[in-house]
Amino acid sequence: MAGARSPGITAWWPALALVLLLVAITVLVGLASPSLQRVATEMLIRVVIVVGAYIFIGNSGVLSFGHVGFMAVGAYVTAWLTIPVAQKPFILPDLPQFLALTELPVFPASLAAGAAAALVALFFGIPLMRLSGIAASIGTFAMLVIIQSVFSHWDEMTGGASSLFGLPTYTTRWVALGWAIATIVAAFAYQHTRSGFRLRSSREDPVAAASFGVSITRERLVAFVISAFFVGIGGVLQAHFLGIVVADSFFLASTFLVIAMLVVGGIGSVSGAVIGVVVVTVLGEMLRRAEGGIDLGVVALPARPGLREVGLAAALLVILIFRPRGLMGGVEIPVPSILGRSLARRGARIPTSESGK
């Protein structure tokens, strides 16, 4: 994605900072227990999903409830392409011939799955992107219900409500890290393209943007399709992390989690998306341990399923009330002042805040 103008070195600082943060977490967690390593992998997969969703939601300002549907598309397509041919007759006996005999290596399969998600986004996006505001959000929700309903009842292709299994579990935390970095870089690169600038201008003021000749529908569609690709990849990674695909897991609970992470971090910046994932994951992990029962010495709290979700929802509400614009407030990680000054002396461009009010 070649930029319309090459961004200054400092404009890439937030991307670098976020990548360093994730690399540091991935390396450090190698010293910790295997269960923590799994948590870290899950977190990196969510970075792919949430930053992917951000490419559309953050830049367009249109809240989408449908992105989890793209995860479902990604997960099912990679399942069709990677489940070993020998096992397919037992798992999905009614699969069409050409799929039943296909078995792709995992990387091409993941690209195909991402592309399939992008294609679905193009199909729904052409009519949907004409809507704006709440109507658009509701439209994406309708898309989610349609996708979910199709996958959970399409017996010969998905096994219906029962789960698909037999997927190779190749998603280690390094694979997830690689895709997380790719997604972050893509998100920044997109923002520096003409299309990205146009879309952001339409977010700030649709009337003014349209008067400058910006086709809001078209720019939204571009972002929607790119965004769907990465969210689809997120679905692929998750499928190959768990080894199974369940239609019911791509519905409201996951949607809530994705939106929660985006809003907690701040919907207006890539940094917000990443920080939101990290904070919600840490919080969720702490609550999960609490859910298993805490012994405080004097009082012992018994194990309770659902406690984690209660805490998560409460935390989200508190953050919404006290920081309605999220933890990052719509701003990227600032350039440290020392670095900023030395770059300024060398004549580099200091970016102004990219966020809206």
Add this chain to the structure above:
Amino acid sequence: MSAVLQHVVDMVSVGGLYALMALGIGLIFGIMRLINFAHGELIMVGGYATWLVVDLPGVAVIVLTLAIVVLFAIGMERIAFRPLRDASPATLLVAAFAVSYFLQNLALVMFGGRPKPFTFADTLIEQVTIAGLRIPQLQVMSLVLTVLTLVGLAVILKRTNIGVQMRAAAQDFRMARLAGIRANRVIALAFLISGVLAWVVSVVYAAQIGQISPTMGLQPVIVGFVATVIGGLGSLSGAVIGGFLVGSLTVALQALLPGDLREFRDAFLFTGLLLVLLVRPSGIIATRALKERV
């Protein structure tokens, strides 16, 4: 012939229930631009409240459960939505999502995930025969209850002072405030009424499906939501029309779709929603509520 009549009765009773859902959501949206996803959890609260006190005499059950649901409705406004009143609709929607998630999982923590039988008004399962149609008493009761509620609400909104204030606020909240309408009172009242509506739905719906579970509010809130959108977000008569329309469509799809496509009913329903949105982005009865302010 009688099969067709039976479907018509189904359409009216299902539509009435959806209309009540849509009204509960539409009322709140009109006044504060909040799509209250947590409305479904009020139904769930009603279900569990009834389950807790079902051994008391009938009148006590009704009074107690109604009070509890209304309390939750007003409570969620006071705690979660009032501090966010000036936030964008998107933020409000996420807050409503959070409240819904919170209550759902609170129920899971307190009562466990396994569905519990709903035995209040058990006798209503029996059928009565009216003009050759065998209709469960439950359907008769839900019809009566729905009509009474709709009429009652219409009287309140059209004839009482506070009702007129609410309609004014639903049309143009800022203007209504300038005209001296008290925001807090009108909003609290709107939540109170939406609580009553949710209670009626909870009794009828729980009796229909015969059990209660933490996620039981999900299905009704989704249909209610669709009905509100199709009818025109922010329009109260639109919500009622939308409710009956979606109810009829659901029954019709269920009856007319060939067997193997029937499971995809929701996909068809939501495709219908998408089509309505594309042709009329602000619903059948467009209000000023959805216009984007420049």
